Amino acid sequence: MKKIVLLAAAITCLVTSVSAQKKEKPYKEIFYKDILTEFNDMTVSTNNGVSDKEMTKFKLKITNKTNDVLIFKPEESVIKAAKEVKPKEKWMYIYASESDSKVINAMGPDFLMPYSYVLSGMYKVSTSGKAIETPNFQLPASQNEFTSGPFSCTMLSLTKESDKTEVKFECKYTGDKVGVIQPGRSAVKLPDGTEIANEKKAGLLSSNNPIILMKGKSEKVTFKWNRMDGGRAQDMQKIKLEVLFRNTFSEVYLEKMNDETINFEIDEKISKKS
Numbered sequence: 298m299k300k301i302v303l304l305a306a307a308i309t310c311l312v313t314s315v316s317a318q319k320k321e322k323p324y325k326e327i328f329y330k331d332i333l334t335e336f337n338d339m340t341v342s343t344n345n346g347v348s349d350k351e352m353t354k355f356k357l358k359i360t361n362k363t364n365d366v367l368i369f370k371p372e373e374s375v376i377k378a379a380k381e382v383k384p385k386e387k388w389m390y391i392y393a394s395e396s397d398s399k400v401i402n403a404m405g406p407d408f409l410m411p412y413s414y415v416l417s418g419m420y421k422v423s424t425s426g427k428a429i430e431t432p433n434f435q436l437p438a439s440q441n442e443f444t445s446g447p448f449s450c451t452m453l454s455l456t457k458e459s460d461k462t463e464v465k466f467e468c469k470y471t472g473d474k475v476g477v478i479q480p481g482r483s484a485v486k487l488p489d490g491t492e493i494a495n496e497k498k499a500g501l502l503s504s505n506n507p508i509i510l511m512k513g514k515s516e517k518v519t520f521k522w523n524r525m526d527g528g529r530a531q532d533m534q535k536i537k538l539e540v541l542f543r544n545t546f547s548e549v550y551l552e553k554m555n556d557e558t559i560n561f562e563i564d565e566k567i568s569k570k571s
Contacts, residue, residue: 324409326569329561348408358398366422367391373418379407392506419554426547436538445546447472463521470510474548481505486539
């Protein structure tokens with residue numbers, strides 16, 4: 298009699314389980330709700346999140362709320378689903394008051410569920426580090442190279458015309474921290490002694506965003522000036538100029554930011570079931 302009761306109970310559980318499976322169909326494709334989260338130093342948003350059994354992807358947007366540069370290393374972040382997965386994407390550099398976005402992709406055993414994303418790998422690069430003393434650079438150049446602490450720069454080209462001067466350098470950083478080059482902080486000195494800062498009047502046409510260099514990396518830096526006050530009566534092709542690299546070069550340590558967790562919720566309205 299006891300065996301009969303146990304068998305009946307087992308059959309009841311099986312029927313209930315089958316009935317529940319019929320009632321709650323499994324997902325074959327999941328779409329996630331968009332997310333917008335404010336943190337102290339940044340705003341983070343996600344959209345177009347989607348998963349199937351083998352992959353997940355979403356668009357991640359980061360807005361920098363600081364005056365420094367934020368670096369995001371996606372390989373240090375973690376998607377926590379059936380298993381933990383670390384995406385493999387290129388680094389993001391987000392400049393002061395700017396935004397950047399990237400699609401985060403990951404392959405795994407099963408993503409058909411809500412999951413959390415640990416936003417680790419966020420770093421801050423200070424743009425107010427102590428400036429490295431750097432020699433002035435003569436145009437036309439008497440030599441093609443100069444050094445500034447752990448930076449070594451080589452002039453690639455020089456154009457001096459009547460109404461403009463353009464000089465291009467390639468600078469390499471060999472230090473053990475992070476190299477920061479801020480072209481907009483340099484200045485030019487005219488023959489009459491007038492000094493003009495690039496970001497104010499010199500007509501610098503290259504980006505004023507800082508250039509961030511890891512150890513052993515190099516980057517091209519371009520400076521360009523049109524005729525300016527103090528030099529209007531002079532032909533720029535003929536006069537001598539002196540580039541002043543004040544506050545242009547510095548090196549700082551990466552500052553790791555706190556990990557932040559973002560929770561992805563299923564959008565029941567548009568997700569697809571089997």
